[in-house]
Amino acid sequence: MNIHEYQAKALFEKYGVPVPKGAAATTPEDFVTALAQLPEGPTMVKSQIHAGGRGKGTFTDGFKGGVKFCKTKQEAKDLAGKMLGNTLVTLQTGPAGRKVQTVYFTVASSIKKEYYLAILLDRATSMPVIVASTEGGVEIEKVAHETPEKITKVLVDPAYGLADYQVRELIFKLGFTGAEAKNAGKLIRNLYNCFWDTDAAMVEVNPLITTPEGEVLALDAKVSFDDNALYRHPDIVALRDLNEEDPKEIEASKHALNYIALDGNIACLVNGAGLAMSTMDIIKHFGGTPANFLDVGGGASKEQVVAAFKIILGDKNVKGILVNIFGGIMDCNVIAQGIVEAVKEVGLKLPLVVRLEGNNVTAGKATLAASGLTLTSGDTMADAAQKIVKLVA
Template identity: 60%
Template sequence: MNIHEYQARELFEKFGVATTRGAVASTPDEAVAVAQGLGTKEFVVKAQIHAGGRGKGTFQNGFKGGVHITDSVEKVRELAGQMLGQVLVTHQTGPEGKLVSKVLIAEPATIAKELYFAILLDRASGAPVIIASTEGGVDIEHVAEHTPEKIFREPIHPTLGLQAFQTRKIAKALGLTGKQITAASKLFSAMFKLFLARDCSQIEVNPLVITKTGELLALDAKFNFDDNALYRQPEILALRDKSEEDPREVAASEFSLNYIGLDGNIACLVNGAGLAMATMDIIQHAGGKPANFLDVGGGASKDQVTAAFKIILSDPNVQGILVNIFGGIMDCNIIATGILAAAKETALSIPLVVRLEGNNVEAGKKTLAESGLAVISANDLDDAAKKIVAAVKKAA
């Protein structure tokens, strides 16, 4: 789950991470009220969407840039009016862009130096790791490709946590000196406390800035949270903005389905993430292109299968469906019943290939065979991929 920049700033303030003052607005009048409340000479107006590259983005109405600095309260109103209710396109949104429904109004920082700081969950070690660089303000991928020597990594012990000597070590690696090291240690410790307390999988601050007066401030942040821990994070779950997400993924989450939309034309319905990945690969190998990742889990019900079909068919690019089920815990006959119910309820008119294996598979195959519906049965995964690719080409 992702959150907006203004929500990240609210978390920073709660956990004592130094940042600039600001607040969010949903209308031009609210933006003016926030600006007047700040009492500064200049104001930053930033479009709020779940995507980077906002400053270099372009609105579909032709207005350039999702980040502007102005010294006029009335200009704040004008900028907010040009952003709110408009679609912003950046290199991360794709050509469809994202609708801006909120803007952040904040005091600007007089930046002397931009740094990069992130806490990530290192899957290899199963523990957090800090990544820092003196090259802030640009994509860390660019730094890794062109100047990897400027990236500093500091692993964090999973039980001891971030130690004081490590915060000083990171600060010195970033070129900080004197009182800045003390400020950085405080900021890094607060950030790690936030990382643990809110079950984060990533906190990326880019840029972390040194101001001309020597202050250290976290200006912009990207958060990711462990979806499996959201049940114990009601405060974080309340920050979810479903309008920023693929509506198919939102619908899937309501039925405890794992769905990610892709740009192909052959939909997959599979139980198990590993099997789903293998199914996508073999479709590609057979000459097709997967339209989604969809894992119904180890014990899907008839209602979940029906919901999965409806989500799949909401994608206009889908021209065929491959169901690949290995029944360990799951009963293949229950899946077969769910498939038939879904096919009837959705008036399925595109090719459907089903491969069943495992628990009660013979009953499942019999249910499909006696249904009278045009379901193509497959013996194994390779056979299933070849059949769905051929069926889609024939129907085209």
Template identity: 70%
Template structure:
């Protein structure tokens, strides 16, 4: 789960991580009071959306820059008014962009040098890793590719946590000296504490800055959380912004379905993430394009399957449906029952190809055959994919 920068900064404050003072609002009426709550001087006006590349983004009305530096209060108000409820397109949003529903004002910072800092879980070592670079404010992937010697890492033993000497080591490698190295190490240790205690997937600070007064500060914050651990973090769940999510994905999550909207016209309903991906792949191979990724999971009920059907059919692009179930923990008769109930409940008017295999397959196939619903059945994955692609192409 992702959160906004202003929410991440609230967590930073709780953990004593220095960052510029700021105030966020979704209401134009509060712009002035937000700006007034900051010290006089430069104000940074920041669009709050769950996507990177905001600074270099462009709004659909032509206004450039989702992050702007204002020299005066009047200028800050002008920028904020242009951003709010405007649609920002960045390299990460796709061409449709995202509507800015919250604007975040922060005090301008006196930047001496920019750095990159992130903490994430490293799959290869099964442990958290601190990643830092002297090249801040730019794309870290590019730094990793072109100048890997400028990236420093510290692997953490999760049972004892990040050690002070590791944080100091990173600070010295970044070129910090004296007291400022201590301040940088403290910032890194506190970010680790926040990362671990809240089950974050990743905390990225780009840039972290050094300041002429000897301080360090987290200028930006991108934080995401392990969705499997949200059950023990009610305060983090409260940060969830449904405006940032596809309504169909929100509906799916209510039923514990794993749904991701895609661009094609063939909806798929599959059990298991690997098979769901493979089903998308083979639809593509047969000349079609999947409208979604949908994994109904291990022990889906008839109710969940009905919900899944409603969700995929609410996508106007869908011209055909492929159900591909290989029952293990999932029983084919349960899926079949769900398909039948769903077809009745939503008055199904799109072509439907069903391929069933696995636990209770005989009962499942019989249920479908006896249901009176128009279903094209398929015997293999290739057969199923080819059938739905051909049917949709013919219509």
């Protein structure tokens, strides 16, 4: 689960990670009250969407920049008016962009130097890793690729936690001295506590900055959480912004279906994440484009299949459907009955290819054949994929 920058910064403050003073607003009326909390002077206005590259983004009405520096609060108020309700397109949003429903005002800090700091899971060692660099405010992937020596990684032993010598190592590598070193040390430790306590999947501060006054501040904040651990963090679940999620994905999660919308025109309905991914791949392999990832899980019911059909048909780009089920334990006949019921209920007009294999497959195929529905059956994944690609072409 992702949260907005303003929410992440509030969380940081709770854990003692200093951030520039700021206030969020969701309506033009709120602008005044939000800005009243900030001192007079240079102010930043930042569009709040769950995607990176906001500063370099462009709004669909042509207005450039989802993050703006303003000399005065009045200017900030004016620019916020241009962002709120407008749709921002960045490298990460896709061409459709995201509607800005919250803007965040912050004090514009004077920057002495920019750094990079993140904490995430290192999969190779199964330990948390702190990643830091003297190259902040730029794409870290680029730094890692071009100047890997400028990146420091510290693995944290989960049995012991973050050790003092490790914090010192980071401080020395980043070149902090004096008051900055003391402040940075405190910030790193508090950020680690925030990561660990909240079951975060990642906390990223880019840039982390120093000011001429010796302060060390998180100028930006990107935080995501481990979905598996949300059950023990109701306060974090409360930060979920449904506006940032695809309505079809929200509907799917209500039926315990795993759905991700994509750009293509062949919808797929599959059991199992690995099989669902490779069903998308095989569609592409034979020249088609998948409209979605959809995993109905290991024990899908008739109701879930019906719900799944409704969701994939809610995507107006869909021109055909491929159902690929390997019923290991799951009864293929139950799936077949679900398909028949769903097709009748939603009045399907699009081409449908069904590939069923596994437990009780003969009965499943008989159910489909006896239903009178116009559908094509595929014997293998390859056969089914080729058929649906041809049908939508």
